[in-house]
Amino acid sequence: MAVLVESGKDTAYLTLDSPENRNALSSVMVEELTAGLTAAALDDDVRTIVLGHTGTTFCAGADLREAGASPELRTRQMLDLMRLIIDTPKPVVAKIDGHVRAGGMGLVAACDVAVAGPESSFALTEVRLGLAASVISV
Secondary structure (H helix, E strand, O other): OOEEEEEOOOEEEEEEOOHHHOOOEOHHHHHHHHHHHHHHHHOOOOOEEEEEEOOOEEEOOEOHHHOOOOHHHHHHHHHHHHHHHHHOOOOEEEEEOOEEEOHHHHHHHHOOEEEEOOOOEEEOHHHHHOOOOOHHHO
16 A cells, blocks of 8 residues: 555544555555545545655655656546545645655645645756746646
């Protein structure tokens, strides 16, 4: 599993749990995040959704090991995930205490509230490759 799903009294916790690849957004992680967000949004007992992480990186962006996959499909997955976060009727809070890079910035930007601890840093690293941060501009 790439995403841990836990429930508190009135809060759903979705934790990115793939620290070995810096919580990069693989297809599996995107699918699990989508399922977790959808379930939390439909659960009448959940009032808030907290998106957190394990390891020193909140999210490094797209999983480059899947770079050979259809770019159109990967772009659609990312856009759909960010749109789901934006459209979720309950507040989504990003709880960050680590690095946020590339597509991870899109996740944070889509949340209603972001709380960053002292170990946090933010960067759009794709610009070093001459790429625009277009996917996260939603």
